[in-house]
Amino acid sequence: MPPLHLVWRNLTKRKARFLLTAGSLAIAIFLLCLLRSLVVALDAGVKAAAADRLIVQSKVSLFVYLPQSYGPKIASVEGVERVMRWNWFGGYYQDPSNFFAQFACDQDELQAIYPEIQLVDGEWDDFLRDRKACIVGEATASKYGFKVGDSVPIIGALFPKTDGTTWDFRVAGIYKSIKKNVDDATLFFHYKYLENALDSGEGSGPAGVGIFVVKMAPGSDRTEVMSRIDALFEQGPQVVQTTTEAEFQAQFVSMIGNVPLFVSSIGGGVMVAILLAALNTMLMAAREQTRDIGVLKALGFGDGVVAGVLLWQSLALCACGGGAGILLAAATEDPVAKMLGTVFPGYEVTSATLWAAAGATLFVGLVAGVGPALRARGLSVIDALRRTG
């Protein structure tokens, strides 16, 4: 172990350089954490998916609707406890840029099938009683200032109102999800409201069901229930594919395609940049300390100690910078999540991300320190002492 106070003195000898290098490391490590957290957010829904829920969707396309008649047929399948219709509404609040998801779903089934949805304000009964009621996620509610009792006007892009007006939903509750598979940004309303409006001609749009969400009876075999449902509609009119909730979520990640690769390439660029920054600083430091190294060696310190001083200097530098970056990433988790908010829910700086960042920091510290350390080890006392500046 080299004398640590010497390591620290060397490190802070040039304060500006120390702060600038540590600062750029901090920024870069923070950026790495942020990028990784974005990729993690893509997968969050997959990881938290419930095992007893199945999704029945069209095998042909995300945009193909299933006949209403499928509902009772699915409900009668052995192993199916509950079935809920679920339609993407695709509207927006005031302006298309105010994006949050709205879903029409069978109001009586929602609470039973999605126990993770917990009201933090308002009453379930109130939601169930009023045909035009809705519940809104906490994130969306706070972003747009929706309160229980407010009326939320939504412009139907996919389901336009015939008279050109907005769909008005009364907020009966604000919810918070206790798991990541449901975000806190969605607005849920009565399927019946949409259905009646389409029947009466009050609104227009696709008449079928987007997806059916199935809750399995306890103890039933998942694979069997899935193939029983698929078999029902093998001959059409619309072929379905029944998947677990995890697979359903995973398909969206797969459809986004190259994004994880793209983010990794950026991460690679960031790593290169910080590696160079740390290396640059360590080489400059090592050159300036050449005479000190000579003095240490002349005093009888071994090659190992002398090399250690430089290696530890590099590690300490990176620990300061990287550590600050990691702290920054952890501390900004909530504000960043809030900023990404309703558009990109699920941002979370996991401990795995922080550990990966710590690993990257250590790697940079070692790589930047090894060169100068080896050089110091190999220097002869005479050469080292002769050098100036």
Add this chain to the structure above:
Amino acid sequence: MAFVPFSYNLRSLVVRRTATLLTVLGIGATVAVLAGVLALQQGFATLFVENGRDDVVVFLRQGSTNEGDSVFSLERAQILMKTLPDIERPVDGPPLVSAEMYLAVRREKVGGGETNVPIRGVQQGTFRILGDDIRLLEGRAFAPGVDEVVVGSKLADRIADCRVGDTLVLNTTPFKVVGMFDHSGPFKSEIWGDRDRLAEALERPVFNRVIAKLKDGADLADLKERMESDPQVPCKVMTEREYLGSQTTAFSFVLRVLGAFLAAIMGVAAVFTATNTMLAALAARTNEIGILLSLGFKPWAIFASFLFESLVLGLLGGVVGCLMALPLNGVDTGAMNFQTFTEVAFAFRVTPEVMVVAVSFSLLLGLLGGALPAARAASLRPTQALRRD
């Protein structure tokens, strides 16, 4: 008015070549990330915008933003096609107008996973309108009224069952792949077949858009205005170029924001590195500055000299960054078109604009990185500088 000779700075960059190299590479990595993101944006945007025609108009349902959520009933499409006077109607042939069906279908990727591939049911009119823009590369065109499709050239290697001779099952109907076609724009990522056959197989008895070639001298602005308030078929009219351009705005915006965000964050780190390097240069040359000052060079000349050196560092970094990004040019990639939720294949394009932005950015990094050291150098007094070791 005497500048410190520029050769002095260039030589000192060579003398301190390790630090120069590391700094240049660090700036280069930052610039390369920015250039890469911009090249992605350029590739995506030009694929759409440059291949849209001004003499072809697209009719969408009012209020819809893309052909995925636009719908025309058979009657409404017929009215459009039969009655509009602005459409080119050759005396010796059918009018240049076509109603199309569009659906993003779920397909397996070659490497596993699912993605959304646009499938377009076209009438023969589409081929008459687009003419040579659609080029058959292999096999033959599909026969009208038969369960056959042709596939875009970018699908063969990415999507399962998309080679000539394969059979593609849509819902319950098998379609034979009889040809492969090319197009300079986004059509090369699509599957095309006979609209009536596809509509029946997919149970979609509607059209999604109508396209037409404008008659010579037709007044586009007038047509747009007329159709907006048309009593029978109110619809949104855009030229093909405008339509394709509108498809890129969301993704281009995301990429620009991402590019700017990464550039800002990584840029701060790069500025820190450059400042470090310049501070070290200053420390090593304090003596020389003393000499320069005693020779009669003014402080502003010293300031300019250091800033120049830093700008050279930035410029070199910019050039290196462009060189690092250049191999990306022409590399095929895929990305999600958020509007229709389908995957589009395109190539990165490192355009001159991208390089100009990249190099300007690198000069800015050099300028910012050099400002503090240059100011410090300029504030030295000759005696003080000469005395320093």
